[in-house]
Each structure stands twice: as structure tokens, then as C-alpha cells.
Amino acid sequence: MNLSDTSAADLLEKLATGHLSATELMRATLDRIAQVNGQVNAIVALQDEDKLMAQARAADDKSGRGPLHGLPIAVKDLVNVAGIASTQGSPVFRNHVPAVDDLIAARLRAAGAILIGKTNTPEFGLGSHTFNPVYGATRNPYDPARSCGGSSGGAAVALATGMVALADGSDMMGSLRNPAAWNNVYGFRPSWGWVPSEPQGDLFLHQLSTLGPMARSPQDIGLLLDVISGPDPRQPLSVPCEPVTPLSVESLDGMRIGWLGDWGGAFPTEEGILNQCSNELAIFEGLGATVEDVPPPFDAERLWDSWITLRSWNVAASLLPLADRKDVLKDTAQWELERGLALTAMEVHAASVTRSDWYRRAVELFAEYDALVLPAAQVWPFPVDQPYPRSIGGVAMDTYHRWMQVVTPVSLIGLPCLSIPAGFGPGGLPMGMQLFGPRGSDAQLLALGAAYHAVTHWPQKRPAMA
Template identity: 45%
Template sequence: MTSSSKISRRSLLKAGGSIGLLAAATQIKTSWAMGGRSRVGVNSPEQLLALSAVDLSQAIRTGEVSCVEVMKSYLSQIDNFNPTYNAVVSLRDREELLNEAAVADADLKSGHYRGWMHGFPHAVKDLATTKGLKTSMGSPILKDWVPKHDAIFVERLRQSGAIIIGKTNTPEFGLGSQTYNNVFGITRNAYNPDLCAGGSSGGAAVAVATGMLPVADGSDMMGSLRNPAGYNNIIGFRPSQGLIPFGPTKEVFYQQLGYEGPMGRTVQDTSMLLSTMAGYDSRVPLSQKSSPSRFAGSLETKTQGLKVAWLGDFNGYLAMEPGVIDLCEKALKHFETLGGVVEAIDMQYPMDEVWQTWLTLRHFLIAGGANGLYAKESNRVLMKPEAIWEIEGGLGLSAMDVYKASKARTSWYHALDKLFDTYDVVALPSAQVFPFAAETHWPKEINGRSMDTYHRWMEVVTPGTLSGCPVVNVPAGFDHQGRPMGIQLIGRNKEDFKVLQIAHAYEQASQLTRTKPNLKKA
């Protein structure tokens, strides 16, 4: 049973705050005629960097900008701001990258167009394997590991024309929604480098928000595409299970919680990158056979009558920093301008059961993946305590423990799926606290309530993860201190395109992605 009520005008108007210290980016509008050439007016590196990824792709294809110019502009942005934000790691040699950009220009002149990412500088999250390029996973144990193969989605990025320039920073083994490690250090928030970037795709999110990359890939087991996107005012999309094949890997049947996905400054850019990353691969038998080409098309949709279910803090179950709920509820008002309705929902579901399900399945999968490293005592002394806790928790589980958790996950999925008989999307905050001090590993309490694990403060993302449904982060705005927050929009399983369409409509109504950070040099 569920009960619902429309959010009151008072509660939706209550939140708010000044974002006066945050500058709006230069807006360059483009109109591309079908089959024709329409210029975007790029006269400086600053204007080039302000282009959306879709517009940048068109500017490269039509010859308005060269791949060498693009590479120089992005590398200069990295030179200027990466010392402050520490988003891009394992950066390749500049001359090598410029030579590869020159080859891309030559290919274009000879009529060989590689794809929409032709000549794009791209850094891969440091959890995904990259052939010939260090993949540390943020761990001292793997700091010198150079894989002999690419992840499947990296193969696709290269085939679409991307030039891999390096990696983006991540916490050790991707554990925790705070990007720091003993290999590369802390990644800092794009809007305030004193604050954390979120994680585990923190480097990716900050690189996009600061203009060091046009778009970025990330991955998400516990909000790692959603939390850093929310903390850096960009878009992050966790797809339905199997839309992007996860591999190649030694285990292809049980790993059903962590997915790779795209991030961008706009929903259109994010969807365009998804069109490259998605698609069936026989090496991953649970991957979807649906065509990814639809994600490269228009996201326009009718929104009159759109229905949004707002779960908030699950009727007080989740601890929330003051201001988070108010800011999100204010942002949800944009759906009303689109002709939609937002209703507050009490699912009357035992959410602690969802959390215990999450703990069991996460322990199980992390222990399975990392036990080989953990087995060596010399490795264990290099692991952070949270990693050891996860692995040892998994080693203590029985097969029946895992089966019971899978049954509980199924029950939660059915309860959430029932909501989609009435609602188009389900909404939640993307985090329970605003970005906090970059040197703090994780919040020990929220609003007077103690956090009993290193990730309890991000419990709000586990309902989306366990559902296997598509989830997008859209910006919710900024509090009175200028700290960003996001909203998760969850859609029915395999309705990824619909979720992106709704996110695009929200983005156009809210205009929140147009608020850009004032960047600081070291």
C-alpha cells in the first residue's frame, strides 16, 4: 500500500539561496541545418571549451575547429586547473597527444570520419581497464599495473574517434562516495575546492564541470554516477542493467549491481555518449540487444500530465542534512511548469530491509572481486580499512545469506515497479548531505544521527541501485553557501530513453546546468 499527497506550496517554496558567487557560462547557441554547415562562432579557446559536446563534434566535423586546436585547448585547461582540482590522472605525453590529434585531422581531410567523438580528448575513469595505460583503481597495490586490453566501452570510445589522454581519479577500488586515495590524492569540488567532489566518479564529474573534458565515463554501484554529478551540477546517468556491457571480466553472471555509464554538462551530451557506450556484446551474455542509436536522437517529449512520485527521506527513515529536502522540493516545482504533477509518496516499505539486502550483496560482490588481492598479507597492509571491512564481511557470508538477499531484492524491485503503473518517474535526493570538507573521509553523523558504516550517509542511492532501473541525476540547485545538490529520477526498467527525455525537459525548464563554477588556479 502507498499513500500520496501533493507537496504543499509552502514546502516547495521554503528552500532557496543565493548563488551570486557562481558565474554563468558563455552560452553559444547553434542551429545545424540538415546537410548544411552552420558555424558556432568559435573565436577563442574559451569559446571552444564552452561548446557542448554535441556542438563541439559538429564544429570538428565541419572543419570550423581542428582536432589539434581542440586538444591544445583542453590540455591547457588541464594545465591551468588540474593542479587545484586533481581530476585527471596518469596524463599522457603532450606531444604524443598532439600527434594523435594531427592524425585525426589528416583522417578527416581524407574523408575518413571515425565517429561523433572524432578527435575528442577523453580520460577514462581509473577503475576501467585501458590498454597500454596505467589503471591503478586508486590502489597502491595496482599503481603500476598496465592492462593489455580495453574495457568494452573503451573499445567503443576509440572506435568513435576519442583520443584517450589519461584517466580520471577515483577512490581506492571505487569504494566510497568521496574521491581520495594514496596514489593520486584528493579530487576537489568544481564549485568550491575546499569541498569534496563526491565519488566514486569524482574525477570524471569534476573534469566535465571544470571544462577539462567534453564528456566523461563513470561507473555506479552505490551512486557513483549520481552523487558526484549532484555535487558538481552536471548530469550523470546510471543505465538499466545490461544496457552497457560490463567487461571483459572473469565473472559475467553475478555482478549485477555495478554499471558503467555516461556523464555530461547537458542531458543531450550524456545521451549522446550513451549511444556509443551502449549495445550488446556476446562476451557479456546479460547485455541488452536493443539498438543504442535512439540515444543519439532528439530528446524532445510531451510533458503535459507527467507524474512524479517524490520519496524524499522515506517518511523520516533517512537522516538528512537540513536544507537538502527543501532545496530538492523547490527544484521539483519545475515539473509543474512543464504541466506535470509531483506527489509525495509514503511507500510503507521496510527500508531497513533494503539496507540489509544491500550490505549482503555488496559484501558478496566485493569479496568475490577483491579476495585475490586480499589473500596476500603484503597487499592487506596497503588496503584502506573500508575495503578490508567489505571483503571480510563477504567472506563471512553463506550461500543461503546471498540467496535470501536476492529474494529481498526481488521484493523491493516489485514494490518500486508497481509505482510505475501510476508515475512516470520516482524522485529522491542524490545525497543526504551537501558536499563536505575535502579532507573528511566520510560523514560520521547527519543531523545528530550517527552513521554506522563508511557509506551509510549515501543510503539514499541504494533503492535505485537494487532496482536495476535507469536513474539519472539532474541538478537541484545550490544552498545559501553555494553548495550543489542533485535529484535522482528513477524510471521503469529498460525505459532509459524515457528517463533521459524527462531529464532533458527538466533541464530546459530549470536552466540549472547553465550555472558554471568560478575556477581557481593553484
């Protein structure tokens, strides 16, 4: 069985109809992992083979079936999974084996998925490049000498190489979008509140990050989104949402899509990326949509200042328990912690006012356009031994994450966004685009993505490490 050519929907249908057993699927999954994971280091903390095969046999014998019954899934290593080492890529938690699942892991398990291990992530999920001192670096399957992106890099690579059919991820600053783009798969950042996070700590203030699904098609994205979304009574800002599957792939006639490019030059971008993305927009035009260039709708520096203030405030809050052990944190984590601790309440307030101004402007834009598009990254995948890009086209990057500024318009106001593959550049490396809309337009964005996928089938055309 070639798992890289088989959709999650097809696997689940075969499992449900008895044409495939969970035991057979687990055997094929473990064989595929043994074949390719050594080259890319995407799946970590893989559980004992005998234990996993026993779980698969138990799934075959079980009468009750959830929507993911018998499907092997590796969970991002920022999520606590009962009985599996959950390290966050940090030596501090190298030997941490939780006794209880986090909410998203519990939902996956309740849906019938078999949790086989973890997918690799940067330390504490900081940075769009997947490496850490616990497991090392995850490599791009299209060029193992290059980065796979992050922080859901292990998830994207596991999908691209056919080691899993579905993967979870999380996204504060492009972590579901950048790795999807660099590995020729789909990543979806849902409307903020659709997928509740762990109900602990502050439940009101930090509205930046969200959990979400990744897959090799929008249809498969929808399958996983329906499992992990929906309100949790312990989360006051989680929201009710209708199932998105089956996706309704309707005509694009009359739809207007806005292309924001490099935000009028505000986002330095490596050569070839804008052309690669803008050329792909012709697919939407061929499907009946109108695609128009959109001038910069908001001051980019105001957005950036707001973003790095709210992000540092958020990250510092999460790292506060380690504040007296800063020596164990990597330099970028120390930077975020120090910035966050130094912020005043009124500086945070001013950043949120800017965020509010941008939200009001975005509402006006979506009165004109059904969706907007940006590149999913400003650079092509860079060398795997490079921590982060220091410059783009001669423009110096003044922080470790400035090179991902292109994702902040979406992240800052919690918009839904589908990262769609945009084909391959001259060097054979993948790129992608962010297709985003107003809050609550998740189903419509996935339907747009499904129409695009029906024409392009990018993940199926170039399976990595086939």
C-alpha cells in the same frame, strides 16, 4: 575557446563540418587542464603533450569518422586503457600499464575519441569520496576545501571545470549520481545490462554495478550512452537497446512524478537538501507534469540489509585475489572483504529475495508514476580531509557508506536513473536529484531531463573555476 561553455554536441558538429580541428580542440583542452587541474586534481596519468597533439593531427588527417571523432576524453581510473597507467587508486597497481583496452575504452576509441589520461577515483572505487594513496584527493571546484563525491569524482570535476566535454563513470552505490550532484553536472546510471562491463570472471551473479555516461546536459549524456551501450556476445546478461539520440523532448502534460523525499524519515538528511530538491520539482509542474508526494513504498531497513549483503558479497569477490594481502587494502576494503567471505549462501539468497520483493513493488509504483524522485545525496559536500560522514543530524552512521543509503533503492534492482542538478544551497554548494523509472525507460528519463535542462541550464549558469 571556453570549453566549459561548449557542449559535446557543438564540439562534435564543429569537428565534423571542419569549423574546428582536432588539433585546435586538443590544444584548448590541454591549456584548460594546465589552467585548472592543479587546483582540483581531477585528471591523472595525463599523457605526454607531444604524443596527444600527434594523435590529434592524425585524427584531422583520417577520412573515416566515428561519432566521437577527435574528442579528447579522460577515462575513469577503474578502467584498463592500453598504454596508460591504470591504478584503480591502489598502490598495488601503481605501475600497471595495460597492453589491451577494457571494453568501454575500446568502444570509446573505436568511436574516434582520443584517450588523454584518467580521471581520479577512490581506491578500488569504494566510497563516495575521491581520494587514494596513489594520486591523492580530488577537490570540489565550488569549494576546494570540500569533497567532490565519488567514485566518479574526477570525471564530474573534469566536466564541471571544462577540462572535458564528456566523461565515463561507473555506479554501484551512487558513483554516477552523487558526484554529478556535488559538481553541478548530469550523471546517468543506465538500466542494468545496457552498458556491458568487462567480460571476465563471473558473468551471472553480480548484478549491482554498471558503467555509464556523465556530461553537462542530457543531450550530451545521450551521445555518449549510444557509443558505450549495446550487447556484447561475451556478456549473457547484456541487453539490446535502441539509440536514445536524438532525444525526443515531448510535452510533460499528463505525466505523473512521485517525490519520495527522505523515505518517510528513514534517510537522515542534512538541513536544506529536501527543500532545495522539492522546490526544483516545480520546474516539472511548470512543464505540465503532476508532482505528488509518495509515502515510503518499502521497508528501508529491509532494503539496507539486502544491499549491504549483496554489496559485500560482490566486493569480496572482486578483492578475492588480494585476500592474502589484506594489509595493502584500505580499512573499508578490508571490511567489505571480511563481511563477504563470512556470508553463507542462504544469507545471500535471503538478500536476493528481498531485492525481488522490492522489484515487484517498484513495478506497481511505475504503473502509477512515470518517474520517481529522490535527493542524490543526504549531505552537502563535506570537508575533503574527512573520510566519510560519521553522523547526519545527530544520527550516527553505522558503516562507511550508510550516509549514501538514499541511492540504494535504484541500485538494488538496476533501475535507470538520471542525476539532475538541483541548483545551489545557501553556502553556494551544488546539490542534485535522482530521477528514475522502470527498467528500459532510459530514453524517456533523458527526455524528461532534457525538458528540465532547457528551463534550468544549471551547469551553464555557474561554471566552476571559470
